[in-house]
Every structure is written in C-alpha cells, then in structure tokens.
Amino acid sequence: MKQLKNLAVLLVLLGAVVLFISVDPPKESYAANNNLNMKKIKVDEFFTEYDGTFILRNIKNGRxxxxxxxxxxxxFAPQSTFKIPNALIGLQVGAVEDEYDIKYWDGVVREIEVWNQDHTLGSGLRHSVVWYYQAMACDIGEERMEEWIHRISYGNRDISGGIDQFWLSSSLKISPIEQAKFMEALYKEKLPFDKSVMKTVxxxxxxxxxxxxxLYGKTGQGSDLGWYVGFIEAGNQAYSFVTNIVGTSADAKHITMDILKKYHLMTE
Incomplete structure (x- = not known):
C-alpha cells in the first residue's frame, strides 16, 4: 500500500512538471491560439531591416x-501616440468642446505644410498637428494633466518635461505592452472617462x-523611433496592435498593415 501511495505522489509531481514545461513560452515571441490560429503567426520577415517589436492581442479572448x-x-517616449490620451483628457475636462473645436493657426510656418492652417481636434489627430495638441495641453494645465495621467496609469506618469513637451522625446515614457493594454482599455471603453468622450476619440x-x-490607429515619430498603435475590428473579432521600431512612424505603419493584410484582418 505504501508503494502505491508513493507511486501516486510521483505521478502527480511528474504531471505538474509536464504542465509547467508545456506552458513556458519562448523568450523572443509567444502566441496563444485564437480564431486566426495565432500559434502560426510569423512576423520575422517584416523586421529583417528593423530592430522592433510587434504585439497583436485578441481583445475578446485576451490571447x-x-x-x-x-x-x-x-x-520609450510616446511621441504623437500621446495625442490619444491628450484628446481624451482635453474632452473630459472641457479644454475642448468636441471633435470640431477649432484652434486657429498662429501664422508660424512649420515644416509640415498641412499644419499651417486652422485645425480641429479631429483633423489635428489625423494630421498629427503638434501645435494644436500642445495648445490644448496648456489649456488642460499641469495639475489636471498630472491627475489624469495618474488616473489612467499611463507609462511612467512623468510630465516633468514641461506641459507642452513632456511626451516629445522627454520625461514621459511608455512600453509597447503598456500601449497595447491602453488601446484595449480604450476599445472596451473601460478607461475612467465619460463614454461619450471615449466614443469621440x-x-x-x-x-x-x-x-x-x-482600422483605428495613431502614429508617433521620434529620433530613430517609430510607433503605430491602435486596434482593428475584423468581422466579429477585434484586435489591439502595437508596432515600435528603430525607424520612422511611416515604416511602423507600413509593417503593421502588411502583417494585418497577411493574416486577412485587412481585406479589400
């Protein structure tokens, strides 16, 4: 009887070891099965010329x-991907009324031609108009900005770099994994903003x-840093994504769209 008990204990221990080994993911990339058969996703081919990372998350099942x-x-500094939380905060505190709220061009000629005109919250995000969102950040003010950055647990929460600069290669930093979680929370409308605010953004x-x-997204560009973050609704599924590379935001967006097309999340 004692030998049988010992054998039973040994089998339980062996089973636990096998289970532990079977769920331990590789260091460089890991996947979990979903409707896209994510175990078979392969993106190495898109990063042969770039040091970068890519995240794709099934929002419905969390894989x-x-x-x-x-x-x-x-x-990394969020760069212009911060326009997303900036817009959320601006709307929530009343620094802007809605997506059509106009800020008038100050007449200063800037390097990107489309910036040299009046813009709204919506056009400012679509064209990544830095001056518009800098002006709105000043209207929000340091105290309210810091409060909301902490409420949404955004990256390292450090806005010490100046109210109109802290997200631009400055004090605020966020990881791609944190970006992916933020995008998922926005998609689910689980952030601490009014529903109408999240729907607008x-x-x-x-x-x-x-x-x-x-496809919903936002680029971010720094010195040798390119972001593309967002989410995509495809059929009855939804996925958040983040691409972060040593390169340009245009390259990050191109890589993302090529991957989404390869796996038939974007079809014409």
Missing amino acids: SFIFNIDRANQR KRIMIQKEGDNYT
Whole structure:
C-alpha cells in the first residue's frame, strides 16, 4: 500500500512538471491560439531591416502574440501616440468642446505644410498637428494633466518635461505592452472617462475602412523611433496592435498593415 501511495505522489509531481514545461513560452515571441490560429503567426520577415517589436492581442479572448518581448517591455517616449490620451483628457475636462473645436493657426510656418492652417481636434489627430495638441495641453494645465495621467496609469506618469513637451522625446515614457493594454482599455471603453468622450476619440482615430474591417490607429515619430498603435475590428473579432521600431512612424505603419493584410484582418 505504501508503494502505491508513493507511486501516486510521483505521478502527480511528474504531471505538474509536464504542465509547467508545456506552458513556458519562448523568450523572443509567444502566441496563444485564437480564431486566426495565432500559434502560426510569423512576423520575422517584416523586421529583417528593423530592430522592433510587434504585439497583436485578441481583445475578446485576451490571447496575444508578441514578437521581441524584450523590446516590448522597454519604455520609450510616446511621441504623437500621446495625442490619444491628450484628446481624451482635453474632452473630459472641457479644454475642448468636441471633435470640431477649432484652434486657429498662429501664422508660424512649420515644416509640415498641412499644419499651417486652422485645425480641429479631429483633423489635428489625423494630421498629427503638434501645435494644436500642445495648445490644448496648456489649456488642460499641469495639475489636471498630472491627475489624469495618474488616473489612467499611463507609462511612467512623468510630465516633468514641461506641459507642452513632456511626451516629445522627454520625461514621459511608455512600453509597447503598456500601449497595447491602453488601446484595449480604450476599445472596451473601460478607461475612467465619460463614454461619450471615449466614443469621440475612437471615431477620430478611424484611418481606413473596408467591407469587413475598420482600422483605428495613431502614429508617433521620434529620433530613430517609430510607433503605430491602435486596434482593428475584423468581422466579429477585434484586435489591439502595437508596432515600435528603430525607424520612422511611416515604416511602423507600413509593417503593421502588411502583417494585418497577411493574416486577412485587412481585406479589400
């Protein structure tokens, strides 16, 4: 009887070891099965010329794929991806009334031609108009901005770099994994903002629509840093995504769209 008990204990221990080994993910990339068969997702081919990371997360079941998990956990300046929380905060505190709220061009000629005109909250996000969102950040003010950055637990929450500069290669930093979680919370409308505020910002994030998908996104550009973050509705599924590379935001967006097309999340 004692030998049988010992054998039973040994089998339980062996089973636990096998289970532990079976769920331990590789270091560089890992995936979980979903309707896209995410175990078979392969994105190495899109990063042959770039040091970067890519995250794709099924919002409905929480299963994720991460390429280059080391970089995915590093924090970087959000650059113009911060226009998303900036817009949310601005609307919530009344610094702007709605997506059509106009700020008038100050006459200073800037390097991007489309910036040299009046803009609204919506057009400012779509064209990544830095001066508009800097002006709105000043209207929000340091005290309210800091309060809301802490309420949404945005990255390292450090706005010490100046009210109109802290997200631009300055004090505020956020990791790609934190970006992905923020995008998912926005999609689900689980952030501590009014529902109408979140719906407005989601609407102005729309970049492309097809018969079977809607793509929401925002680029961010720094020195040797490119972001593209957002989410996509495809059929009855929704996925958040983040691409972060040593390169340009245009390259990050191009990589993202190529991956989404390869796996038929974007179809014409």
